[in-house]
Amino acid sequence: MSAASGTSAATRAEICVVACAEAWRGDGEVLAAAMGTCSILGARLARHTFEPGLLTTDGGALLTAEPVAFGAPAGAVEGWLPFRDHLWLVQNGRRHVMMGASQIDRHGNTNISAIGDWARPKSQLLGVRGAPGNTIANPTSYWIPRHSTRVFVPQVDMVSGVGFDRAAALGPGASRFHGLRRVVTDLAVLDFGTPDRSMRLVSVHPGVEVQRVVTATGFELVIEGDVPETRRPAEEELRLIREVLDPKALRDQEVRA
């Protein structure tokens, strides 16, 4: 490869794409459903590299034979997944979704519906969309492009996506398919791998101080010892992101360098 691609440092957006891709490691043959530029790129990168069994879409109703570039036509197709079948697949369970969240709390309850009093919201957002069904029936991760105390709040205003405390309250029957895997932000990777399932800082992205993550989080994070750095993209991953999956660098519009 050229010297340029051989030595150039990864941007923050590229680190985020790889951190998102890692969410699907070990998942095997399931649909990698993603919303947001870096998480869509992450799903396709994972399929290109360490998780070739994943299924990915063209962003619409088509399961593509190969992971395609962001926004590109489907090319060869290996399956059909119109919205109605996508909703059935949620019930079936062979799916790991990475959603966005306007608010998230320490147990992973998330809100994409409305800010303020639901009856008369200060800010009406999307509505719950598929978040209730996704979280109760599928492994779910989150991609949050701007880590701040506006998003990481002590309590969400409307529970759209179900967190661990809510799932536990349902009992083992109803919660047996619930599982929040990881939260990737522009600053860090987090998970819920603690005894009481509260949010833990797994790694900080290169160049990010732990204190910066703490300051940007509106509740107390679990921090165990020295927090490692999020892994840097491998050369092949950088090549795939830059030359194959996102040659127009749309990732940089979501996460600034």
Place this chain on the structure above:
Amino acid sequence: MGAVMSIEEIVGSLDSGMTIGIGGWGSRRKPMALVRAICRSSLTDLTVVSYGGPDVGLLCAAGKVRRVVAPFVTLDSIALEPHFRAARQSGAIEFTEYDEGMFMFGLLAGAHRLPFLPTRAGLGSDVLRVVPGLRTVRSPYEDGEELVAVPALTMDAALVHLDLADTRGNGRYLGADPYLDDLFAKAAARCYVSCERMVEPGGLGGPPQTLLVSRMHVTGVVETPDGGHFTGRGPGGERDEAFQRHYAASAADPEAWAAFADRFLSGDEAAYQEAVRRWHERDRVEGETR
């Protein structure tokens, strides 16, 4: 058997206070010509059941809506629908908010004369808090699992838009996704189909599995060329992104919205289509002289 009707005849057969289902999804294959006609009509106090997009937004802006039943309202390429947001934030409308899978189960129940269908979707979420009367049901089998009992979504009338339909009311879609239009047709007491192009019976062509809506569920059918505009349709009728951006930008400001409504929504459907054509023409000319 579906009768060929005009836009005005279809809207004239509806009454204030009705529950109206609208097919499509977000800003995709919405019966926009019929929605525009409702905006021009004297109908009020409607309950709108929809995977919501600019259909919901326009009806809210025109003051036609009492309640929205939806899992979301979005313009897809623009995440949030400005008129729906404004109506919610001002308290102008009521809202029944479902998960999008729950919503499909409601349509399935409505389409098959069942009082409810069980699903996991909704458990543990605040949907059960904000939707009054929503109940759970327990499995009578050994598992004893508790599930959400999604009530049937039924409608007085449904409006769906298809790429092709015949004069009897059979309809075909040309894109990659049927959305849930057949369920809307079956769950409503009456269904009206608008289409981009109308053909004679037997002339729909294509693979039989694309024949989505059957005349047995259709009361009336109307040809509305470009009637899905500005939402996305099948091949050749992609979403008019430039115009949708203009719509959303105008909706965010009262003065700009008044100008938008005056320019595009003050006349009939033919006037709308002509105004859109001229808007693009001017847009193109301005683009070239920039």
